[in-house]
Amino acid sequence: MPQQNSSLNKAKEIKNDEFYTLMEDIENEISKYDLAQFKGKIVYCNCDDPTWSNFFKFFTKWGNRLRVKEVHFTNYANGKRTFNRQLTLFDLLDLKESADDDKNGTAHHWVYTPATNKIVKKELKGDGDFRSAECVELLKKSDIVVTNPPFSLFREYVAQLMRHNLKFLIIGDENNISYKEFFPLIKNNEVWLGYTKVKKFKQPDGDYKIFGNKCWYTNLDVAYRHKPLILHAQDISQYKKYDNYDAIEVSQIKLIPDNYFEPMGVPMSILEKFCPEQFEILGLTSGRDEFDARPTKKYINPIQINPDGNKISGSKANTRATLLLDEVPNDIYYVADNADKPMRIFMPVL
Numbered sequence: 001m002p003q004q005n006s007s008l009n010k011a012k013e014i015k016n017d018e019f020y021t022l023m024e025d026i027e028n029e030i031s032k033y034d035l036a037q038f039k040g041k042i043v044y045c046n047c048d049d050p051t052w053s054n055f056f057k058f059f060t061k062w063g064n065r066l067r068v069k070e071v072h073f074t075n076y077a078n079g080k081r082t083f084n085r086q087l088t089l090f091d092l093l094d095l096k097e098s099a100d101d102d103k104n105g106t107a108h109h110w111v112y113t114p115a116t117n118k119i120v121k122k123e124l125k126g127d128g129d130f131r132s133a134e135c136v137e138l139l140k141k142s143d144i145v146v147t148n149p150p151f152s153l154f155r156e157y158v159a160q161l162m163r164h165n166l167k168f169l170i171i172g173d174e175n176n177i178s179y180k181e182f183f184p185l186i187k188n189n190e191v192w193l194g195y196t197k198v199k200k201f202k203q204p205d206g207d208y209k210i211f212g213n214k215c216w217y218t219n220l221d222v223a224y225r226h227k228p229l230i231l232h233a234q235d236i237s238q239y240k241k242y243d244n245y246d247a248i249e250v251s252q253i254k255l256i257p258d259n260y261f262e263p264m265g266v267p268m269s270i271l272e273k274f275c276p277e278q279f280e281i282l283g284l285t286s287g288r289d290e291f292d293a294r295p296t297k298k299y300i301n302p303i304q305i306n307p308d309g310n311k312i313s314g315s316k317a318n319t320r321a322t323l324l325l326d327e328v329p330n331d332i333y334y335v336a337d338n339a340d341k342p343m344r345i346f347m348p349v350l
């Protein structure tokens with residue numbers, strides 16, 4: 001049946017984690033940090049097979065300059081990957097033999113020491129899963145984890161980093177921000193966004209895949225967190241209050257008033273320049289208790305009305321902030337038994 005097929009395809013798609021980071025994206029991000037944060041540190045890239053990982057290429061190229069003490073890499077030998085060696089790292093580093101071993105699906109641990117420019121390779125007992133006891137042991141001995149982990153295991157991956165109190169710089173999906181396991185970390189200033197977005201990844205067959213929603217997450221220090229935004233006084237009477245949250249709607253970051261000190265909803269892109277010395281995050285307007293921004297009302301029989309007049313369930317009105325509209329708009333809007341007017345929905349950070 002078509003529906004079953006499409007669910008199966010989706011499941012396959014979700015499990016595809018083979019998207020390799022480009023060298024320019026790693027260089028572009030890491031070069032923006034105060035590199036003193038890497039000095040004397042042990043770095044661990046725990047989802048990184050040197051055959052294709054540019055994190056390996058990056059740290060073997062720049063490790064000396066970053067003055068890191070050691071860099072550890074482990075690969076995941078799940079036996080399912082199509083092996084298509086596009087990179088010439090092994091030829092460059094005289095590790096060709098290693099690549100041939102890994103072709104057979106063996107997991108390894110490589111240690112690069114910049115001071116001696118030496119790479120030592122050891123076989124792992126298990127399959128190199130980042131959750132395996134031997135990889136967790138390596139994690140515990142490390143200071144900073146830097147990688148692009150499997151997208152499908154992101155939340156578990158971050159939970160492990162947090163459990164072991166590590167510094168990290170990793171790539172993930174922007175949608176993670178609104179997940180119940182992850183948002184509290186953002187809210188509590190335990191994790192924040194890096195500097196750049198990552199748009200393009202290489203796939204095992206050599207083709208590129210473009211994504212619009214991948215970014216870096218880190219708990220390393222970033223400069224923007226110490227630079228308050230320059231704001232201006234605004235006419236607050238021009239700002240509308242949400243119908244279901246006790247806050248005003250600020251539609252653009254540049255319109256955040258500097259003469260208002262009560263809760264306001266601002267676009268999520270605030271997180272790209274969020275300075276905790278200037279603002280406090282109160283929550284996310286998603287209708288969930290654990291996000292700490294609680295709606296002041298629950299809509300009864302909410303309905304979403306599409307531009308063609310089609311009506312579907314409007315349950316999103318109960319998981320977003322809503323603004324009452326004076327007129328029926330041309331695009332999607334919501335109505336409910338206990339809403340006086342048509343509504344538009346938003347998911348701002350409060």
Ligand SMILES: C[S@@+](CC[C@H](N)C(=O)[O-])C[C@H]1O[C@@H](n2cnc3c(N)ncnc32)[C@H](O)[C@@H]1O
Nearest residue numbers: 017019020021047053076128129130148149150
């Ligand atoms: C998004 S890719 C990125 C690979 C590499 N870090 C890079 O940036 O090019 C994630 C990698 O994690 C590997 N992986 C999947 N599950 C894993 C696990 N449980 N433990 C360690 N690595 C895993 C995948 O095989 C894949 O190569």
